[in-house]
Amino acid sequence: MLDLKFVREHLDLVKEKTAQQGMDLDVSEFERLDEERRRLLAEVESLKHQRNQVNREIAERKKAKEDAAEIIAEMKAVSARIKELDSLTNAAITAVNDFLLQLPNIPDDTVPVGQSDEDNPVVKTWGEAPQFDFEPLNHWDVGVALDILDFKRAAKITGARFSLLKGPASNMERALINYMLDLHTREHGYTEVLTPFMVNSDSMYGTGQLPKFAEESFKLEGWDYYLVPTAEVPVTNIHRDEILDGDDLPLYYTAYTPCFRSEAGSYGQDTRGMIRQHQFDKVELVKFCRPEDSYDELEGLLANAEAVLQGLGLHYRIVSLCTGDLGFSAAKTYDIEVWLPGQGRYREISSCSDFTDFQARRANIRFRPDSNSKTELVHTVNGSGLAVGRTMAAILENNQQADGSVVIPEVLHKYMGGMTVIEKTA
RNA sequence: GGAGAGAUGGCCGAGCUGGCUGAAGGCGCUCGCCUGCUAAGCGAGUAAGGGGGGAAACUUCCUUCGAGGGUUCGAAUCCCUCUCUCUCCGCCA
Numbered sequence: 001m002l003d004l005k006f007v008r009e010h011l012d013l014v015k016e017k018t019a020q021q022g023m024d025l026d027v028s029e030f031e032r033l034d035e036e037r038r039r040l041l042a043e044v045e046s047l048k049h050q051r052n053q054v055n056r057e058i059a060e061r062k063k064a065k066e067d068a069a070e071i072i073a074e075m076k077a078v079s080a081r082i083k084e085l086d087s088l089t090n091a092a093i094t095a096v097n098d099f100l101l102q103l104p105n106i107p108d109d110t111v112p113v114g115q116s117d118e119d120n121p122v123v124k125t126w127g128e129a130p131q132f133d134f135e136p137l138n139h140w141d142v143g144v145a146l147d148i149l150d151f152k153r154a155a156k157i158t159g160a161r162f163s164l165l166k167g168p169a170s171n172m173e174r175a176l177i178n179y180m181l182d183l184h185t186r187e188h189g190y191t192e193v194l195t196p197f198m199v200n201s202d203s204m205y206g207t208g209q210l211p212k213f214a215e216e217s218f219k220l221e222g223w224d225y226y227l228v229p230t231a232e233v234p235v236t237n238i239h240r241d242e243i244l245d246g247d248d249l250p251l252y253y254t255a256y257t258p259c260f261r262s263e264a265g266s267y268g269q270d271t272r273g274m275i276r277q278h279q280f281d282k283v284e285l286v287k288f289c290r291p292e293d294s295y296d297e298l299e300g301l302l303a304n305a306e307a308v309l310q311g312l313g314l315h316y317r318i319v320s321l322c323t324g325d326l327g328f329s330a331a332k333t334y335d336i337e338v339w340l341p342g343q344g345r346y347r348e349i350s351s352c353s354d355f356t357d358f359q360a361r362r363a364n365i366r367f368r369p370d371s372n373s374k375t376e377l378v379h380t381v382n383g384s385g386l387a388v389g390r391t392m393a394a395i396l397e398n399n400q401q402a403d404g405s406v407v408i409p410e411v412l413h414k415y416m417g418g419m420t421v422i423e424k425t426a
Numbered sequence: 427g428g429a430g431a432g433a434u435g436g437c438c439g440a441g442c443u444g445g446c447u448g449a450a451g452g453c454g455c456u457c458g459c460c461u462g463c464u465a466a467g468c469g470a471g472u473a474a475g476g477g478g479g480g481a482a483a484c485u486u487c488c489u490u491c492g493a494g495g496g497u498u499c500g501a502a503u504c505c506c507u508c509u510c511u512c513u514c515c516g517c518c519a
Contacts, residue, residue: 041477045488052488055500059445068499075499093476243436243474366474368436372456375474 001100001208001362008034017106020113020323030099037092044085051078101211105358107323108295108332114322120335121322126306127315129339130398138342139396140273143169145404146424149274160271161263161278168422169392172408173281175415176388177256180283180308184385188304190254190285195234197257198225203237206363208329208355215264218278227260231284232382236359239288243375244367250289250297254385257282274389275347281388287381288365291357294379295332298354302334305350305385312409314394315339317346331356334383338390342397349390352383 007014007030015025054075061068112121143149148169154162165173184190201224204210209217209229218227228234235255244251259282270276285304289297302318309316321333330353337346357377360366366375399407405423413420 038477041488045477048488051499056446058499062445072499079499245436370456372472 001358002103002106003357003361004034004096004100007100007103014103014106017323018104020107021104021326022324023104025103030096033092033095033099037089037096040085040089040092044082044089047078047082047085051075051082054078098211101205101362104326104328105331105356107326108354108356110295111326111332112320112322113324115324117321117325119322120319120325122317123320123334124318125315126310126317127313127339129315130341132341134402136341136397136400138273139340139393142342142396142400142404142406146406146422148422151272159278161276163274163277163389167425168416168419171416171419172392172395172412172422173388175412176391177281177283178415179311179411180385180388181254181256183308183311184254184283184285184304188252188254188307190252190304193235193238193253193255195228195231195238195255195257197228197234199228199233199237200224201226203233203240206240207233207236207359208362209233212328216262218260218262228257229261230259230384231255231257231282232286235284235286236365236380236382237363239365239378240363242365244288244365244378246290246367246369249367249378250287250293253286255284255286257284274393277389280390283385283388285352285383285385288367288378289381290367290369291376291379294354294356294381297379297381298332298334298352301381301383301385302336302352305336305352305383308386308391309336309338309349311411312391312395314391314398316349327351327353329353329355329358331358336386338394340394340397342400347390347394349394350384350386353381355380355382 002014011027011030015027018025054071058068058071058075112119114120137145140149140151144151146168148166150164150166151162154164157164181192185192198220201210204217204226209226217229220226234257235253238253239251258279260279263276263278266276274280285301287297287301306316306318316336316338319335319337321327321330321335326333333351333353335348336350336352338349339345340347356379359380360377365378365380367378368375395409396406399409401407403423405421407421408416408419
């Protein structure tokens, strides 16, 4: 959420920036709502002031055993009016708030201007695409042939967009999670947390999934609980409604969670394989930091995510999301895209964003720079480090061999009982 | 699932026979004083959000004692609903 004062004072800028993201903002509507809100507030507050003063008078008279019946009768009318105005005021505040909740974050000045993902500039490439002397297969063909991935039975158990992992694949899933968590905790300074996999709606509002993206989430029937779409939600909300000590910043957290997404609106895309599932595992990186540090913290977090791919020896590139492709809450985002030879293209495997104070304002996460100063909103930065299912897909496609076997990256050997290659077992 | 207790400021903890209580006291923290250093001691200050005024320091008003409703001229204090925490019983991985 953007700051009310900021929006009021920079309406043209907000209008211009949101237009870059394809929104047509009704500025006059906002001005009307905002004025309405302030008008009502002024009126009801002056009545409350009057009531407070007269109440003091009543208290004194009662104490002196004097009669107060007359002014009590007078106050009855005032109180009734306050009640009316209070509900109008609350409605006006809610209206302004709802308007603000619809507004996306303002992109940072360094974000490239563009319409869609086709306009995202590549800012870095690492490694090289492996060469094959045969036609590389898609990961699902590799996995099914090895009898370690089973989409048919997953569909029987649940439905489309789920997968059943078997033997070395399920072991590799665990191995990847542990490899990533160990790397981030032992070498990158993150604190590991294991969170609830369901969150309440306050948490979903805090990170910006609600109210705009309700249809993307799975909600439990009869409960105010949602299956986490990403660990970003529970981890960021660890500090919701808290005032952090400035000396404790920055805070680094990493968490493994499964992620649940309805993928509404993506019908027909990536219907095969593990790329786009209703449930997938992810290791997330989340930072809380001082405002002046957030862009540096984003660069650092990106490097932490890259280290995972470098350790696995997977070729990737980094793109900087342009204004038209930027997510709702982000001020700046880098996507890491891993090379998938079976598909012959790069696919997003991590998305690292600086949310500036956008989430912090919604989630009310503040800090005190030093013990004598006022509170300020923290900045939040987060990114995948990495999406586990897509990492497995990348390994299956990049490390496949002519005989159908798959070479296991060396860093995973110790997590897989020394196994070095996945071969078809008769 | 059954029975009971509770939720107050950064933390602990009074108030809960309704009216100078935004809230005693303590801890912590900040500034100052003092003791040769440290520890202790003394004094002052120390909630958040919002509206108005001011260039600013600041000032003024409103709101907030788990959340939401109600009673009342007036609610941290009374009533209702919900959420969460704790204790006991039952059940269970």
